[in-house]
Amino acid sequence: MKIDFVPNLTGVFGSPVAENPTVLMMEAGYKALGLDNWKYLTLEVPPENLKEAISSLRTFNMKGIHLTIPHKVSVLEYLDEISSTAKTMGAVNTVMNIDGKLVGENTDGKGFMESLKKDAKVNPAGKNIVILGAGGAARAICVELAFANVDSITIINRSTKRGEELAQLLFESSNVTVDFLPWDNLLSLPSDVDILVQATSIGLYPNKEKPSINYDSLKPGILACDVIPNPPQTEFLQEANSVGAKTLDGLGMLVYQGALALTMWTGKEAPIKEMKEALSGFFARNG
Ligand code: NDP
Secondary structure, eight states: OOOOOOOEEEEEEESSOTTOTHHHHHHHHHHHTTOTTEEEEEEEOOGGGHHHHHHHHHHTTOOEEEEOTTOTTGGGGGOSEEOHHHHHHTOOSEEEEETTEEEEEOOHHHHHHHHHHHTSOOOOTTOEEEEEOOSHHHHHHHHHHHTTTOSEEEEEESSHHHHHHHHHHHHHHOOOEEEEEEOOSSBOOOTTOSEEEEOSSTTOTTOOOOOOBOGGGSOTTOEEEEOOOSSSSOHHHHHHHHTTOEEEOHHHHHHHHHHHHHHHHHOSOOOHHHHHHHHHHHHHHHO
């Protein structure tokens, strides 16, 4: 057997990044596939070192990297190529190193779409979507939905400026019918909503809050989705469930975005079950 002690390096650049559990899911994926020579490093990279850190992908022949807060937007200027959806979103969360060419992709929204299809078994085509939030997660999800033949997207956000900017982006880059509503006080949902996506940071561990919504305005049978992965059963999803909505948690989105990155880097089909178990086990112990 040929001896080769040089590992295939992947990882995440962020700041602060110490509490990011992605390594558990990615290394569980490598292990399940028998990719003993693949490693995932959690690397603290302050903003002023991002350029150098990205350049080190070539130096160490790293196969790819995830980007998290605060690098998803600033990384764009250091890449050789950017996928069309990541370009529209203006954010990259995954980089592939193809023989020295650094290619940026955004798998956050794609992870949501996979979870919608595989976990909730829902095709969003022809549906009316309401999305709460207009930050990075909402932006990534909206761009994917806008190109999936949905009927309409209504963005509801606390800050009018951010909400209107996202509505304008969708209006300019797609043919979807888009609307923005400001979020003040208790929110009552439009009556024709089919899929409600909670894409704000409300409810992320250790915060136990839920969005200020009149939950009785949710029609039974609609699909309520949350982007919050920890805890998977947020207060929002519990309230939605209690009024008869179907629910989809944010853990699936997180797992599928990592699974897509694993496939981009290794060329192998990702072991979803093992990757999901690694994360849900961690959240159960630390949530
Ligand atoms: P951003 O900071 O970019 O955006 C946060 C959004 O939440 C904004 O729309 C903000 O509104 C809104 N918001 C925050 N607090 C409140 C509040 N009290 N009331 C009303 N609106 C509020 O964050 P991201 O979009 O990057 O991330 C959002 C969440 O999504 C995070 O918790 C993250 O963990 C999760 N996420 C999950 C992923 C997954 O794979 N499951 C992937 C990526 C993110 P405003 O504009 O008014 O400030």
